[in-house]
Amino acid sequence: MKNKRHLALKHIVTAILLVMVADAARSQTDLKLWYKQPAQKWTDALPIGNGRLGAMIFGGAEEDRVQFNEQTLWTGSPRPYERKGAVKYLPQIRQLLFDGKQPEAEALAQQHFMGMKSNEANYAPDSTKWLKKVSAVVAPAAPGFNDSKWKTINLPAANGWEITPGFEGLDGAVWLRTTFDMPANMTGKNMVLSIGRVRDIDHTYVNGKLIGSAANTANRKYTIPAGLLHQGKNTIAVQVINFFDKGGLTTVKEKFAVYPEGENPENGVLLKSQWKYWIQDDNPPSYPRYNADYQPFADVYLQFPKQAVTDYMRDLDISNATAHVSYKANGVTYTREYLSSAPDQVIAIHLTASKPGSISLKALLKSLHKNFVTRKVDDHTLALSLKIRDGVLKGVSYLHIQTKGGKVLVTANNIAVTGANEATFYLSAATNFKNYHDVSGNPEAICKKQITVIEHKSYAAIKAAHIKDYQKYFNTFSIDLGKGVNADLPTDERILKFRETPDPSFITLYTQYGRYLLISSSRPGNGPANLQGLWNDLLTPPWGSKYTTNINLQMNYWPAEVLNLSACSEPFFGIVDDLAQTGKATASEHYGAPGWVLHHNTDQWRGTAPVNASNHGIWVSGGAWLCHQLWEHYLYTKDEVFLRDRAYPEMKGAAEFFVHFLVKDPKTGYLISTPSNSPEHGGLVAGPTMDHQIIRDLFKNCIAASELLGIDKAFADTLRLKYNQIVPNKIGKYGQLQEWMEDKDDTTDTHRHVSHMWGVFPGTDITWKTPELMKAAERSMHYRGDEGTGWSIAWKVNIWARMKEGDHAYLMFTKLLSPADVSSGKEKGGVYHNLFDAHPPFQIDGNFGGAAGLSEMLLQSQGDDIELLPALPSALTEGAIKGICARGGFDLNFSWQRGKLQTLEVLSKNGGTCHLRYQDKTISVETQKGKTYRFDAGLKQL
Numbered sequence: 001m002k003n004k005r006h007l008a009l010k011h012i013v014t015a016i017l018l019v020m021v022a023d024a025a026r027s028q029t030d031l032k033l034w035y036k037q038p039a040q041k042w043t044d045a046l047p048i049g050n051g052r053l054g055a056m057i058f059g060g061a062e063e064d065r066v067q068f069n070e071q072t073l074w075t076g077s078p079r080p081y082e083r084k085g086a087v088k089y090l091p092q093i094r095q096l097l098f099d100g101k102q103p104e105a106e107a108l109a110q111q112h113f114m115g116m117k118s119n120e121a122n123y124a125p126d127s128t129k130w131l132k133k134v135s136a137v138v139a140p141a142a143p144g145f146n147d148s149k150w151k152t153i154n155l156p157a158a159n160g161w162e163i164t165p166g167f168e169g170l171d172g173a174v175w176l177r178t179t180f181d182m183p184a185n186m187t188g189k190n191m192v193l194s195i196g197r198v199r200d201i202d203h204t205y206v207n208g209k210l211i212g213s214a215a216n217t218a219n220r221k222y223t224i225p226a227g228l229l230h231q232g233k234n235t236i237a238v239q240v241i242n243f244f245d246k247g248g249l250t251t252v253k254e255k256f257a258v259y260p261e262g263e264n265p266e267n268g269v270l271l272k273s274q275w276k277y278w279i280q281d282d283n284p285p286s287y288p289r290y291n292a293d294y295q296p297f298a299d300v301y302l303q304f305p306k307q308a309v310t311d312y313m314r315d316l317d318i319s320n321a322t323a324h325v326s327y328k329a330n331g332v333t334y335t336r337e338y339l340s341s342a343p344d345q346v347i348a349i350h351l352t353a354s355k356p357g358s359i360s361l362k363a364l365l366k367s368l369h370k371n372f373v374t375r376k377v378d379d380h381t382l383a384l385s386l387k388i389r390d391g392v393l394k395g396v397s398y399l400h401i402q403t404k405g406g407k408v409l410v411t412a413n414n415i416a417v418t419g420a421n422e423a424t425f426y427l428s429a430a431t432n433f434k435n436y437h438d439v440s441g442n443p444e445a446i447c448k449k450q451i452t453v454i455e456h457k458s459y460a461a462i463k464a465a466h467i468k469d470y471q472k473y474f475n476t477f478s479i480d481l482g483k484g485v486n487a488d489l490p491t492d493e494r495i496l497k498f499r500e501t502p503d504p505s506f507i508t509l510y511t512q513y514g515r516y517l518l519i520s521s522s523r524p525g526n527g528p529a530n531l532q533g534l535w536n537d538l539l540t541p542p543w544g545s546k547y548t549t550n551i552n553l554q555m556n557y558w559p560a561e562v563l564n565l566s567a568c569s570e571p572f573f574g575i576v577d578d579l580a581q582t583g584k585a586t587a588s589e590h591y592g593a594p595g596w597v598l599h600h601n602t603d604q605w606r607g608t609a610p611v612n613a614s615n616h617g618i619w620v621s622g623g624a625w626l627c628h629q630l631w632e633h634y635l636y637t638k639d640e641v642f643l644r645d646r647a648y649p650e651m652k653g654a655a656e657f658f659v660h661f662l663v664k665d666p667k668t669g670y671l672i673s674t675p676s677n678s679p680e681h682g683g684l685v686a687g688p689t690m691d692h693q694i695i696r697d698l699f700k701n702c703i704a705a706s707e708l709l710g711i712d713k714a715f716a717d718t719l720r721l722k723y724n725q726i727v728p729n730k731i732g733k734y735g736q737l738q739e740w741m742e743d744k745d746d747t748t749d750t751h752r753h754v755s756h757m758w759g760v761f762p763g764t765d766i767t768w769k770t771p772e773l774m775k776a777a778e779r780s781m782h783y784r785g786d787e788g789t790g791w792s793i794a795w796k797v798n799i800w801a802r803m804k805e806g807d808h809a810y811l812m813f814t815k816l817l818s819p820a821d822v823s824s825g826k827e828k829g830g831v832y833h834n835l836f837d838a839h840p841p842f843q844i845d846g847n848f849g850g851a852a853g854l855s856e857m858l859l860q861s862q863g864d865d866i867e868l869l870p871a872l873p874s875a876l877t878e879g880a881i882k883g884i885c886a887r888g889g890f891d892l893n894f895s896w897q898r899g900k901l902q903t904l905e906v907l908s909k910n911g912g913t914c915h916l917r918y919q920d921k922t923i924s925v926e927t928q929k930g931k932t933y934r935f936d937a938g939l940k941q942l
Contacts, residue, residue, distance in 0.1 A: 030483075030505060031512050033491045033835060034315035038325075042067070042537050043821065043832035043842060044492075046316040046323050050342040050466075051523025051571075053429060054534035057338050059314040059325040064302040064336070067537050068347060069295075070395060071527050072433035074604035076292030077392040081115045081582070081607030082589040089113050090591060093675050097686040098666055106614045106684045109675065113590065114617060115599075115609025117288035118390075126285035134173040134241065134281050141205035143235040147177050150276040153248075156196050156256060159841070160246025162540050168368040169389075169539025170247060172282040176238045178275045180258060184231045190261040191224040191268070193236065196252030201241035207234055219253050223261060236271070239280070244287040245540050282370075286390045290611035292603040294530055294545035296537050297429055298367035298384050298397055302349070305360060318509075318516040321470040322463070332358045341466040342523055345450050347427040348466075350459050351420075357405060359420040364413065365399055368539050376412050381451060385444075396443035397429040400451045402459075424459045426451060436578055436606040473519045474512075476564035477883035479854075481508050481876055492833045495819050504876060507854065510817060513835050514559055514851025517844060518568050522556070527604075528571040529556045533844040542841050547575065549622035550600040550679040551753070555791060555845040557629060558762065558798070558852035561636040562859070564883045564891070569633055573646065575606070576626045580650045583608040583623055587657050591620075595656030598622035600679065615683040620661065620676050621691050624698040627651045628762065631701040635887040638910040640708070648705045652712065655702045658695050659722060665741070670727035678739050678755045687741035692726050693759035693766075699723045729759065729766065729773055736783060737766075737776040750785040752792040754799065757781065761795075761802040764862050768804075778803055786812060790820070790829040790837040794849025801856035801871040809857055810873030816850045861886035865917040868894060868901055890914055890927075904935040 038060040039045040045056035045067070052072075058065040089112040096105035139145060153164050155176065161167040193206065201215045204222055207229070212222030240248055259268020307329035316323045323338040333354040340347045353359050365374050365384040372386035377398060384397045399415065401408055406420030417423050430446035432439050454462060484503035486494050494506050521533035531552055532545045547553045553572075560569045583596030586608040591597065598608045600619045610617040630647035633639070662671040665687060673695065674686035682688075699719040706716040732743040739745055739756040757777060759765030766773045781799060788796065793816045800809035820830035820838030829846075830838050837846025857871040858881060866886040880895040889910035895902045901918050908914060908927035915924050916939055923939050934942040 030487070031319045031509055032315045032317050033509070033513070034313060035490050035492060035833070036312060036314075038064075038312070038314060039834075043836055044834055046314070046834055047517065047520065047533075047535050047836075048316075048321065048323055048338055048340040048347070049520030049534045050340040050345065051519075051521065051526040051534070052342075053340050053345065053347055053427075054521065055338070055340060055347050055427075056535055056537065057314075057316075057323045057325075059323075059336070061309045061312065061325075061327055061329070062304055062306055064304075064325070066300040066302070066338070066347070066349065066427075068297050068300065068397075068427065068429065069534055069536055070297045070397075070429040070431060071534055072431045072604065073295045073297055073388070073393060073395050074292045074433075075295060075388055075391040075393075076118055076289070076603065076605055078437045078439065078605055079116075079118060080585065081605075081609040081611075082586045083112075083114065083116050083609065084589050086113045086590040087588075087592040090675075093684075094663065094686070097674055097684065102683055102685070105675065109610075109614035109618055109684060113610060114614060115290060115586075115607060115611050117290050118292075119286045120288045123285060123288050130281075130285050131241070135203065135239075137173075137239075137280060140175040140177065140239070140278065141203075141210070141237040142208045145177075145237075147276045147278070150177070150278050152274050153277045154273050155275050156249040156252050158251050160199060160250055160540070161248035162246065162538060167247070169370075170279070170282055171242050171244050171287070172284045173239060173241050173280040174248070175278045175280055176240060176249070176275045177277075178236050178272055179233050180236070180269050180271055182229050182231055182234050182258075182269065186260060186268075187229060187231050188226055190226050191229060191258050192261050192265075193220075193222045193224055193258050194252065194254055194256065194265060195220045195238065195249050195271075196256065197250045198238075198240060199242050199246050199248060199250055203239040205235075205237040208237075224258070229258075241284075243284060244289065289390075290617075291544050291546050291601055291607060292391065292605055293539075293541060294532070294536050294604070295388060295539060296368060297395055298365055298369075298372070298386070300349070300399060300425070300427060301364045301366060302425075303362045303364070318513055319471075319474065320467045321474070321516065321520065322467075331355070334358070337463075339463060339466050340520070341462055341469075343465045343469050344454050344457070344462050345428065346454055346462075348459065348462060349425040349427070350463075351423045351425075353421070356421045357419045359403075359406065359423050360418045361416075361423075363399060363401070363415040363417070363425060365397065374413060376410050379410055380408060382410055382415050383447070392439050393431050393433055394443060395429060395431045396447050397427065398447040398451050400426045400428075400455070402426070402455075426454055433604070436582070436604065470519065473565060473567065474515065477515065477881075479508050479511060479879065479881045481505060481879040491835065495817065495831060495833065495835075498817050499814050502875060504879070506817070507813070507876070510831075510835060511563075511851045511854045514847045515563055515565060517847055518556070518560060518565055521844070522560075522568045522571045524567055524570040526571055528553065528575045529844065529848075531843050531845070535844075542839070542843070544603065546601060546603045548601050549598055549626070550619055550755075551795070552791060552843065552845045554625055554629060554762070555794065555849045555852075557848070559848050559855065561632060562855045562885050563851060564885050566633065566637060566885075569629075572626075572629065573633075575602075576630065576650055577646070578606045579608055579623065579626070580653055582606045584653075591657070591661055593657050593660040595653040595658075595660070596623055596650075597654075597657050597661075598626065616677055616680045618675050618677065618684055619679055619691075620657075620673060621694045623654045624658065624694045627654045627698055628694070628701070631705070632762075632887075634705075636885055636889065638889040638912075643705055644709050648702075648709060651698065651702050651705060652715065655698055655715075655719060658698065659718060662695070662722065662726065665727065668727060668741075671722060671725045672727050672741065679753045681751045681753050681755065682740065685740055687727060688755070689729060689737070689739050690755040690758045693729070693756075693763055696723060696726055696765055697763050729776075731772065731776040734779065734783070735776060736780040737773065739780075745780070745783070747783045749783070750787065752788045754781065754784050754792070754795060757795075757799050761798045761856070767863060769863075774803065778805075786815065788829055789839045789843075790816065790831075790846030791839065791843055791849055793829055794837070794846045794853060797850060797853030798856050801853055802860070802862075804871045806857055806871035806873040807875075809853065809871055810875050813850065813853060813873075816846065816853075855884060859884050859886060859892065861888065861890075865915040865922055866890060866892070868892075868904070868916070868918040869896060869899075872896070872899060874899070888912065888914065901937050903937070904939070906933045906935070907931075908933070
């Protein structure tokens with residue numbers, strides 16, 4: 001009788017599992033972002049990518065723009081980043097910090113301890129000569145100067161003049177002119193001219209007289225002496241000299257105005273937003289830079305005959321990585337399909353029409369880079385060649401056309417298609433980059449080979465290979481949280497309604513979109529995802545679109561292991577391999593230390609030295625944090641070959657650095673990290689909490705790896721000794737977890753970085769085994785608040801989930817999915833129409849951090865057990881998940897209803913003991929490699 005009941009129960013559970021799998025499969029079919037209109041701006045466009053080639057699809061009916069990137073196109077060149085001899089200033093910097101002289105320590109470090117910039121040695125004489133030349137031109141300042149042929153620009157521009165067509169990436173000298181009408185009652189008074197921040201030098205004239213000049217990025221307020229202005233029209237002329245990055249008149253604290261001295265700007269004359277401009281010289285000497293910038297490659301423009309369009313739709317299907325546009329015009333249904341193929345290394349654009357002979361268009365290649373040319377390769381191929389202005393890289397792109405029916409004409413400027421039944425464009429792109437110290441590649445040969453390979457393939461075959469390749473990654477995981485009332489709305493409308501109306505399937509879409517973006521931007525054999533993944537349309541992208549290593553690069557890979565995309569971590573391991581080499585020189589020259597070190601930013605050329613400013617650029621824990629994720633990969637996969645041959649040597653090198661670097665604090669006697677900082681907060685200090693949490697984690701993991709591999713016992717003993725001497729986490733006067741050695745936290749401080757929470761997540765320095773520290777961390781999180789930039793909110797989702805506060809984690813998730821580009825026009829953290837995360841502006845780490853945050857609500861395995869539904873929000877009362885991964889080498893499928901676990905399957909990939917916990921019950925199961933184990937809601941094995 002007992003066996004019959006057991007068999008019946010087993011059948012019931014099997015049936016439930018089949019329904020769960022069917023529901024998960026259904027949810028996979030709903031994974032589309034879709035819209036009723038073309039993209040109006042870049043953050044409306046839809047991303048595709050194969051790990052190396054990425055594109056943004058705008059989908060216009062009359063003109064379609066496909067803006068594309070190739071992962072290796074950066075400014076700069078191979079070079080040393082470390083500053084020789086910096087180490088001799090280390091003792092002085094430390095002593096100044098011990099003496100409480102932070103400003104003096106920062107000044108000394110800025111002068112002597114920061115890394116080398118590009119072109120640092122040659123810049124000064126070239127710049128002096130160029131500045132003298134452009135500054136000698138003063139004629140445009142004259143009131144009567146004829147500017148009738150000048151173009152116009154809207155000012156101020158918050159993100160610099162680069163967003164203005166014709167100004168993309170522009171550096172140099174530019175003249176700006178406007179006029180304003182002076183009322184009679186203001187004449188005879190001293191007036192103030194307020195034009196806001198200027199990047200970087202200005203010479204400002206009123207009615208031909210120089211009234212002010214400055215060489216910084218501060219707000220400009222200049223006094224116009226009484227008598228210089230007259231009733232009626234007056235002229236303002238500003239020569240702006242911009243060396244790099246944002247240029248022009250950028251932001252204004254008060255008003256863009258002329259007003260009486262000592263009075264409110266509101267009482268003055270507001271300046272017009274439209275100014276005239278003349279680009280005087282756009283070729284200044286290459287400005288010294290700490291880091292290189294990731295660059296856009298070019299654009300494909302598809303220009304169609306003008307027609308009245310109906311039934312327009314644009315979508316991105318993340319279940320098979322294809323984007324689509326469809327519409328009707330003159331009784332014909334037109335469709336376009338876009339994909340970026342990893343097997344064939346091309347971007348494909350496939351055009352069809354319901355009526356034969358209806359496809360006619362012109363295709364053009366254009367680039368923002370000054371040094372680009374297009375040329376005809378053959379009767380079906382147009383090429384574009386470019387050279388980076390500030391760097392050694394060159395790029396080539398081929399646009400190849402295949403048609404059914406119709407005529408094709410290729411010139412040096414475009415490809416014209418007339419009367420075709422079908423048309424398919426194949427886009428290839430490559431650079432001369434081979435690795436961070438070799439730029440001897442042949443991009444022309446690479447493009448030619450890629451096009452030659454696909455010339456005799458059908459589009460159907462290329463698409464099938466692309467989908468098969470993509471889905472081997474994507475289909476390892478599925479999730480179904482149920483369907484909300486807004487599930488059938490366009491994506492931009494769902495964003496607006498998400499916080500007011502439950503839409504659990506939108507969370508499913510967002511989570512799977514994070515996985516889609518990781519697969520599309522990080523594939524084995526290519527480089528890692530940068531601050532914008534693979535996608536960037538600006539020559540001066542935000543923060544250089546580089547690799548920021550005080551959280552952002554690491555956050556990009558938070559979902560990789562747990563959401564069954566371990567293979568996508570390979571590019572991350574690749575950059576760690578490189579940095580472990582380049583970081584040796586920085587460790588030696590700056591700290592006189594063995595091993596390797598990485599500070600808070602790196603780029604294509606793998607610089608590891610301190611950059612930007614001493615108050616935040618001297619942060620020594622980047623390499624150790626990268627090593628945390630190497631160890632995590634081992635914990636998830638139990639791959640001892642990876643641990644022995646790749647991870648452990650790099651972990652050991654990072655630990656060797658800290659064994660040397662840690663010094664005794666003269667006040668407490670503990671070992672501390674100094675000089676360093678709590679990332680981007682509080683300046684250069686001795687002993688930030690985050691550093692100590694990361695260093696302890698590194699030492700602990702190295703010790704465990706040493707024991708597991710049976711090597712380096714003496715070194716492990718050294719680490720044990722040092723581990724116990726590192727200053728512990730401290731609880732401050734407000735009951736908070738201290739961010740620094742000193743108890744100086746401000747309860748009103750809402751800084752975006754919550755760095756001292758590292759020990760809660762992603763680390764394990766603070767767990768529920770130390771409840772007093774967890775409570776202190778929770779207190780700190782309440783003080784820091786729930787607002788923030790996109791990635792900061794994503795981090796908070798994970799922290800609150802790790803604290804097992806599911807509803808608070810979900811609250812943060814709703815903020816992460818709030819609209820970034822609101823009707824007021826002011827951007828904030830959240831998501832854009834295409835679900836890209838907003839810092840603002842766009843940073844992809846929030847997408848990845850958010851996807852990881854959902855997994856943290858549903859499963860945690862950082863301790864001894866695999867805990868099911870540890871932070872399930874009350875808003876997600878039912879769901880099913882398949883393929884979520886746990887440390888120890890286990891894949892889990894499970895479902896829940898009314899907030900309670902229903903079914904559970906565990907696949908053991910490596911064998912060993914599996915400890916499962918749900919609510920107050922814990923069980924242990926001895927497993928065999930490759931075997932699946934089933935359990936009921938009470939964790940009873942079936």
